[in-house]
Amino acid sequence: MGLALGVTFKKDLPTIEAATKRLFDYVEELVEARRAAPKDDFVGMLIKANEDKSQLSDQELLDMIVLAIFGGIDTTRNQLGLAMATFIEHPEQWALLAEQPELGRAAVEEVMRVRPTVTWVTREAVEDFTYNDTPIEKGTTLHLFSQSATSDPRVFDDASFDITAERKPHFGFGGGAHHCLGHFIARGDMTEALKLLSQRLKNPRFNGEVEWLPDSGNTGAIRMPIAFDPA
Template identity: 40%
Template sequence: MTAGSATRSVFDAGLPVLCYDVTATPQEIYPQFRAAQQQAPVALGPIGPEVLSYQLARTVLRDPRFVVPQGIHLSAHGITSGELWDQVTRSILNMEGEEHRRLRGLVSRAFTPRATARMRDTIHTVINELIDGVLGDGRCEFVAAIARPYPIPVICALLGAPRQDWQLFSRWAEDIFKIVSFDCDLAAEQPAMLRAWDEFDAYIDEMIAARRRRLTDDLLSELIRAEIDGDRLNADELRMLAFSVLIAGTDTTRTQLAASVQVLCDHPDQWALLRERPELAMRAVEETMRHSPSMCSTVRTVAEDVTIDGYTFPAGTFIIVNTYAANRDAGVYDDPTRFDITRADPPPILTFGGGVHYCLGANLARLELAEALTILSRRLRHPRRIGDVEWKPLLGMSGPRQLWIEFGS
């Protein structure tokens, strides 16, 4: 941009315009993203400015002036107050400032790679049992048979809940996760969501009471132990954090596992390579999340006018950080539409966010996906996709609605 336009609003900067329906899929919209990306690092979308370039997206995610809008998904459904609003906006997923920093400081010690590595045996047991259930059939609908049930028993084990209660957790997650859905009437679903939330909280309260009597080696015990200069988490905070783990660690893993398996099936040479070289599993996770992510964007806003890289974002503007486009920025990734799990030292993907809101559970998510892909590639021979695959919309949680595959054993 020229010096004279350095302080102009993004709305007056002659930026490319994106015209798409909010129900459209990532694949349908991508040609627009790519064309706009060649003109400017920002475009104007149907909701607001969309940051498309890798460098600008990375900068915005790390800049504390760009904050998570309170209850953004609820606001989109016209819900701006009430019990559900209060519950959601008190979550660490919606926090900012000193309270957010304090909680992250206490919680981060429980999510180190060493801590999450303890889940490896549970992960292996769960994914192998799910594969056992379909292997003899030679085909399955992967979303329902494997991806959907996979993360909940892992979350139960992480928190320290008995594995036999995973179906309870699954039901609660299904109801509560409608918070971030664009596919339902949220106002009509509120009673069921609040009922599930109350049941989950009551269950966690019993677990907290039991752990205070006798600590174990699960996440809830680690959160109770967490202390910085005498500061500890209270019962309300422990309950809220357990909820955040359930929400942040369930549908994201489900949808990404399905998306990752689809792109690997569509590139059989890459599936075979992963089978032959399981040490590539973590690279496969990064590349599938770069090329075919289930979480394609994140939303930010600003309390006052913010100018960055010559673009001014007016106070109150909703900003889409389009990580789907940024992770395919040709200025950063060589041949960005190519799917290649052997990419050497690629820039870090932006799918897990950045800055103070970088995903706390990223280590666990990577481990769950890497171990699942390793075992799937070993046990399912020559998988191939059957028919077309419909994806969920770009906004919110995307990924395949169904994924039918055939395979040998």
């Protein structure tokens, strides 16, 4: 399903649609099971809200659960792969994280600043306006390159990768009304993963050719073989 966020969308459409159907089928079974045996959890709260169709329709119920599952896995997985690639390119930072695992949270933020899985965000102009002397008509699709916003050398004196540096917030999770609802879970998962991996994997290095998704949209590694020295 993550291929839907990439630039090869049309080519991958049959795969995307098949994956989407499988996940919706699973969610429909999950909802039926939870209706029969209610639980006081996230899915249970949505099902309860669905009792009032004006509050949450049947389709919205399925859509929200599917998005919760997909959003909590695909981007986080890609971001962890990008984190490992970044640390392999900066071995001294990996060694530092192993020595000071309390830097795990800062490591997540720094990785997302320099190598986020979501490199740009897309918006549509809802009215005519001019930006930097460029006229933009209503209905124009705009791609905003969020990755460069926190690593532009014209703005940052030192934009190099450093997990100990104090940084302004990045835009890896969006912002405002479009801020990622799952950012707490993603941050927590990646923090613990990087802390543990840095303790257990010494001297990580690429062990073969890395295959990447296009460096646009929702990017990440398709295949990234890694060799390491066990701790």
